[in-house]
Amino acid sequence: MELALIAMIGLALAFDYINGFHDAANSIATVVSTRVLSPRAAVLWAAVFNFLAFKFFEPKVAGSIAKGVNADVVSLTMVGAALVGAIVWDLVTWWLALPTSSSHALIGGLAGAAIMKAGFGSLDTGFFIKTALFIVVSPVLGLILAAVLMRILVALFGRHSPSEIDKTFRRLQLVSAALYSLGHGGNDAQKTMGIIVAALMSTGHLVVKAGERPEIPGWVAFVCYAAMGLGTLSGGWRIVRTMGMRITKLSPVGGVCAETSGAISLFLATGLGVPVSTTHTITGAIVGAGSVRKFSAVRWGIAGRIVWAWVLTVPCAAAISASSYALGTALGIPR
Numbered sequence: 001m002e003l004a005l006i007a008m009i010g011l012a013l014a015f016d017y018i019n020g021f022h023d024a025a026n027s028i029a030t031v032v033s034t035r036v037l038s039p040r041a042a043v044l045w046a047a048v049f050n051f052l053a054f055k056f057f058e059p060k061v062a063g064s065i066a067k068g069v070n071a072d073v074v075s076l077t078m079v080g081a082a083l084v085g086a087i088v089w090d091l092v093t094w095w096l097a098l099p100t101s102s103s104h105a106l107i108g109g110l111a112g113a114a115i116m117k118a119g120f121g122s123l124d125t126g127f128f129i130k131t132a133l134f135i136v137v138s139p140v141l142g143l144i145l146a147a148v149l150m151r152i153l154v155a156l157f158g159r160h161s162p163s164e165i166d167k168t169f170r171r172l173q174l175v176s177a178a179l180y181s182l183g184h185g186g187n188d189a190q191k192t193m194g195i196i197v198a199a200l201m202s203t204g205h206l207v208v209k210a211g212e213r214p215e216i217p218g219w220v221a222f223v224c225y226a227a228m229g230l231g232t233l234s235g236g237w238r239i240v241r242t243m244g245m246r247i248t249k250l251s252p253v254g255g256v257c258a259e260t261s262g263a264i265s266l267f268l269a270t271g272l273g274v275p276v277s278t279t280h281t282i283t284g285a286i287v288g289a290g291s292v293r294k295f296s297a298v299r300w301g302i303a304g305r306i307v308w309a310w311v312l313t314v315p316c317a318a319a320i321s322a323s324s325y326a327l328g329t330a331l332g333i334p335r
Contacts, residue, residue, distance in 0.1 A: 020231020
């Protein structure tokens, strides 16, 4: 059992690393596309603040993930199948250069394995409804905030020369990119923390009363934030190009608006304990900032392709996870 638990924690940290790798574009796409930082400097900047997020956020999201499935149903096999579903979907969409949600891939994987094992009644319905609601809320909130902030800044600085505006906002974008990376690390690393806690609960290494949010061991938080930071440091260049250059062309002021709006949205969701998609959030913010100056500046065909990938993430990850669980039990792995 101990060896199986260690292997499951290793698999969870592998997902966390891939999450950072896959979602590096969320933190650095705007700052790279505006040429404020080089790609190498940008991933280092983002990785540092991804890791430092553990100093700023309570692990509310991790607790929500850990109790998203009935504790009596959770097993190492189920957790493993959930992680396989999320990892496979992440790698497929990375190869296709689609900025999908690692968060929703993980949640879909968890749901698929749980349903395969014990049916829909094993799920915390309220948690999954709230998560589904924020699939829509997070990009819309990012879009609205970015559009409003962009309009305010255009009104305030519109009469200044473009070179003067760029000079000012290139500096400010370092701050906004750091804030967004904090929000990214704070929300995304906690999802893997929740999975590890679920594995600890399933083996009796962590006991939680029914309905209570579990306490997160300090070592779990540390290794998850570290794995996320290392993954971001590796960079997901295929998706950076889609996020930073193909959706719309951003100036430094647009980058500041997108990153600041995305950071506000993530701070809010993390404070509420809701696991949201950092990908959805920053994509909505990029569209919001880019559409202010010229609606046609947004490449809506690319945006539509991304939305379809979002729609397919949860069911596809759930299907892969359910199939993995079924295959594992058919091969004699304990349920």
